[in-house]
Amino acid sequence: MHALFVYAHPEPTSFTGALKDAGVAALRQAGHTVEVSDLYAENFNPVAGRHDFTSVADVTRFHYQTEQAHAQEAQGFASDLVREQQRFLKADLIVWLYPIWWGGMPAILKGWFDRVLAFGFAYAEGRRFDSGFFPGKRGLLCLSTGGTRQRFSADGVFGDIHTVLWPAQRLMIEYLGMDALEPFVAYAAPRVDAEGREAYLRQWQARLREVAGPCAGDLTRARQFISGK
Amino acid sequence: MHALFVYAHPEPTSFTGALKDAGVAALRQAGHTVEVSDLYAENFNPVAGRHDFTSVADVTRFHYQTEQAHAQEAQGFASDLVREQQRFLKADLIVWLYPIWWGGMPAILKGWFDRVLAFGFAYAEGRRFDSGFFPGKRGLLCLSTGGTRQRFSADGVFGDIHTVLWPAQRLMIEYLGMDALEPFVAYAAPRVDAEGREAYLRQWQARLREVAGPCAGDLTRARQFISGK
Secondary structure, eight states: OOEEEOOOOTTSHHHHHHHHHHHHHHHHHHTHHHHHETTTTTOOOOOOOOGSSSOOOSSSSSSSSHHHHHHHHHBOOOOHHHHHHHHHHOOOOEEEEEBBBTTTHHHHHHHHHHSOOOOOOTTBBBBBGGOOOTTTTTEEEEOOOOOHHHTTTTTTOOOOHHTHHHIIIIIIIOOOOOEEEEOOOTTTTTTOOOHHHHHHHHHHHHHHHHHSSOOOHHHHHHHHHHOOO | OOEEEEEOOOTTSSSHHHHHHHHHHHHTTTTTTEEEETTTTOOOOOOOGGGEEEEEESSSSOHHHHHHHHHHHHHHHHHHHHHHHHHHHOEEEEEEEEHHHHHHTHHHHHHHHHHHOBBBTBBBBTTTGGSSOOOOOOEEEEEESOTTTTSTTTSTTTOOOHHHHHHIHHHHHHHHGGOOOOOOEEEETTTTTTHHHHHHHHHHHHHHHHHHHHHHHHHHHHHHHHHTO
């Protein structure tokens, strides 16, 4: 299995950074491959605009989806988008890692969706949800919150975490035709002690191993063992 | 009454641009004042980082809220943030105008929240929701969607619009202690004809006049008329 981690945090020593590192290590140790889009390190520009394209469909008026569809036909996406689109296409599992800011993704990650997953490339008229482009691809949110689990419950001030994450789960991941896995949420990350953080990292690694399953190499070895070869 | 429009669309002739222009005109005609943050025209950078600050709290590790709190103490916000914070403080009503992309705000607007509404400036420990900094300030989302009203209903593929907008209404506007007004949504904006668009613009102007109420000048004139002076 091949995974793409799309990681959005400005500080490498952050807890989100630790989740990224622990996740990469867990998958690689299990024999899987992982690529990381480190949006801050790569200085990703999240602002949609004409710089998304080397092609032009309409020079007089900028209609984003029209330019996206044209670029898909004309191979006119800018190099940063081509790179991210190739990374996205290659992956069986995409993991988005970020801290919740203002109830959602940091802008640098929101703009990854806006720009990379372009009309024509990632969806089209009548090609959304069950008829989307990417059945079989799986999507997993991995996030840290400042608020406690209680605050993200139905009775909590922020509301149920599934309501908070609805736009991402439904209008991003499922919209693409992908399978939206249950998000991994490290609640109150800044408030837990070292032991609590370590527990989160171990839970996250276990979760990823479960999601990824045994790698092909392991299966081959298992079959060889069973067949006695 | 003084309003701030935070407007996020890359194309001035877009329908979102028309909503912005119609809204500004309606409020000014009613005697109110309006300022516009045109994020694309002003080339707003939505990426949170050290460039948010002229001050430094910790040179070894970038912890965003720590730097924000320090900047609030040290008057260390970068000039673009100071400008937006001043605009925000002055306004009785803040209107955010944007097209829904991937179930939420374009990145350029999401980053306006991330950067401008800093810890220490816009909220603090124990100063959120009912004990937030900005009681009496009102917040209003004005957005256009590609999808129809039916698709944004409880039975629709995107789910109820109130669920989709929950993160913005609850975890942004109400989080600040503001009064979150019912959003204005122009559904299926690219699909309606010229008459439908005109109807949306008129509804939007009527809604804004209702929200804004009579201006102080009007009240003075009304009182003068009643008292015969």
